[in-house]
Amino acid sequence: xxxxxxxxxxxxxxxxxxxxxxxxxxxxxxxxxxxxxxxxxxxxxxxxxxxxxxxxxxxxxxxxxxxxxxxxxxxxxxxxxxxxxxxxxxxxxxxxxxxxxxxxxxxxxxxxxxxxxxxxxxxxxxxxxxxxxxxxxxxxxxxxxxxxxxxxxxxxxxxxxxxxxxxxxxxxxxxxxxxxxxxxxxxxxxxxxxxxxxxxxxxxxxxxxxxxxxxxxxxxxxxxxxxxxxxxxxxxxxxxxxxxxxxxxxxxxxxxxxxxxxxxxxxxxxxxxxxxxxxxxxxxxxxxxxxxxxxxxxxxxxxxxxxxxxxxxxxxxxxxxxxxxxxxxxxxxxxxxxxxxxxxxxxxxxxxxxxxxxxxxxxxxxxxxxxxxxxxxxxxxxxxxxxxxxxxxxxxxxxxxxxxxxxxxxxxxxxxxxxxxxxxxxxxxxxxxxxxxxxxxxx
Ligand code: CTP
Numbered sequence: 001x002x003x004x005x006x007x008x009x010x011x012x013x014x015x016x017x018x019x020x021x022x023x024x025x026x027x028x029x030x031x032x033x034x035x036x037x038x039x040x041x042x043x044x045x046x047x048x049x050x051x052x053x054x055x056x057x058x059x060x061x062x063x064x065x066x067x068x069x070x071x072x073x074x075x076x077x078x079x080x081x082x083x084x085x086x087x088x089x090x091x092x093x094x095x096x097x098x099x100x101x102x103x104x105x106x107x108x109x110x111x112x113x114x115x116x117x118x119x120x121x122x123x124x125x126x127x128x129x130x131x132x133x134x135x136x137x138x139x140x141x142x143x144x145x146x147x148x149x150x151x152x153x154x155x156x157x158x159x160x161x162x163x164x165x166x167x168x169x170x171x172x173x174x175x176x177x178x179x180x181x182x183x184x185x186x187x188x189x190x191x192x193x194x195x196x197x198x199x200x201x202x203x204x205x206x207x208x209x210x211x212x213x214x215x216x217x218x219x220x221x222x223x224x225x226x227x228x229x230x231x232x233x234x235x236x237x238x239x240x241x242x243x244x245x246x247x248x249x250x251x252x253x254x255x256x257x258x259x260x261x262x263x264x265x266x267x268x269x270x271x272x273x274x275x276x277x278x279x280x281x282x283x284x285x286x287x288x289x290x291x292x293x294x295x296x297x298x299x300x301x302x303x304x305x306x307x308x309x310x311x312x313x314x315x316x317x318x319x320x321x322x323x324x325x326x327x328x329x330x331x332x333x334x335x336x337x338x339x340x341x342x343x344x345x346x347x348x349x350x351x352x353x354x355x356x357x358x359x360x361x362x363x364x365x366x367x368x369x370x371x372x373x374x375x376x377x378x379x380x381x382x383x384x385x386x387x388x389x390x391x392x393x394x395x396x397x398x399x400x401x402x403x404x405x406x407x408x409x410x411x412x413x414x415x416x417x418x419x420x421x422x423x424x425x426x427x428x429x430x431x432x433x434x435x436x437x438x439x440x441x442x443x
Pocket of ligand 1: 007008009010011016017020091092094095096113114115116117118119120122
């Protein structure tokens with residue numbers, strides 16, 4: 001009996017898939033189809049599948065061509081499968097030509113011509129097409145622009161920016177460069193707002209009035225009430241308002257939160273997050289920078305504290321050093337949030353440098369996320385006995401921005417809440433943006 005095997009994601013099963021499986025089956029007597037798991041797809045950069053693994057397997061099953069279906073879960077599994085199952089022919093579409101020639105050591109390798117004009121990507125893009133408008137000049141806007149190309153059904157149509165990367169790519173990528181905010185709103189379905197937070201409230205209200213969804217760089221607003229009002233407006237208008245903190249969408253950070261919930265280090269007693277940077281070159285004075293330590297780093301440093309310990313702190317203690325000659329440019333701020341059985345400390349600075357670590361202490365052990373913790377693919381759980389220590393690695397695509405965009409796009413498409421930052425966390429972050437008590441001028 002001649003055994004044939006082929007692999008694929010088989011998302012939104014289409015004519016091209018059927019034709020491939022028919023031809024693969026005709027090459028032998030027994031056809032095995034490997035369907036990729038979500039995790040494995042993620043490690044090879046495929047993040048857009050709309051159907052779950054079970055739905056994709058059911059799609060292949062319904063065609064009635066596969067004699068056996070298996071799940072592909074790890075790199076190198078193809079060799080394992082071929083040897084274990086005694087495969088004679090390995091088949092893939094011609095888009096993979098040459099890539100699996102190394103399997104010729106184990107069986108015949110055949111690349112079949114791909115069916116023209118159809119793909120899961122095209123079907124996904126037809127289902128949803130969201131035009132995104134960008135507002136802001138910082139590097140984060142350029143990074144988000146680059147990451148948008150990985151998300152099916154989302155394309156940048158217009159930008160209000162001076163960032164060179166976007167300006168230079170605009171013509172080639174079909175992005176309209178405009179001079180005012182209204183022009184952005186007139187040429188998109190959703191916006192990404194990364195201008196200074198003092199403009200957020202007005203910009204978001206105007207966007208909602210024109211029926212546009214909003215992804216906004218944190219903080220959503222500069223005070224608690226404005227933030228609450230904006231979320232209420234989003235609900236009334238049936239529009240998405242999503243807080244953009246990329247770290248919340250990084251796989252390592254998310255797995256860390258799940259491990260904490262499972263009690264891996266016992267009860268959490270302390271969360272200490274530090275985020276610091278020096279002034280970007282070109283900006284000579286503190287007053288010349290729009291973002292003080294609080295607005296630049298506060299949302300990121302506060303995120304793990306509020307997500308792990310909650311937003312119901314009992315007391316808080318704040319120390320800030322102001323740049324001389326400024327009223328609210330905190331060069332350095334340290335804020336401690338006191339809970340009944342835990343304490344959270346956020347240390348942020350722009351003009352002072354420290355180790356950008358996240359350390360979470362528990363009653364059984366502790367977690368260390370090394371610097372820069374906000375864009376890491378790695379963390380360690382450590383115990384009294386070092387033999388029990390564990391290291392965790394996860395791929396980090398686009399610093400979390402890719403997944404952030406994917407979630408934003410899915411929320412617009414489905415109308416469901418999929419965001420990873422709860423509204424109460426966004427509101428608590430907005431409530432911490434004022435530099436106030438125990439402020440000392442820094443000389
Ligand atoms: N395939 C094909 N003809 C097409 C689409 C896919 O022959 N028009 C083949 C691929 O070459 C592969 C198998 O079907 O051998 C499964 O491909 P998969 O990646 O699941 O499908 P795509 O439509 O290419 O998916 P995507 O657009 O997400 O890359």
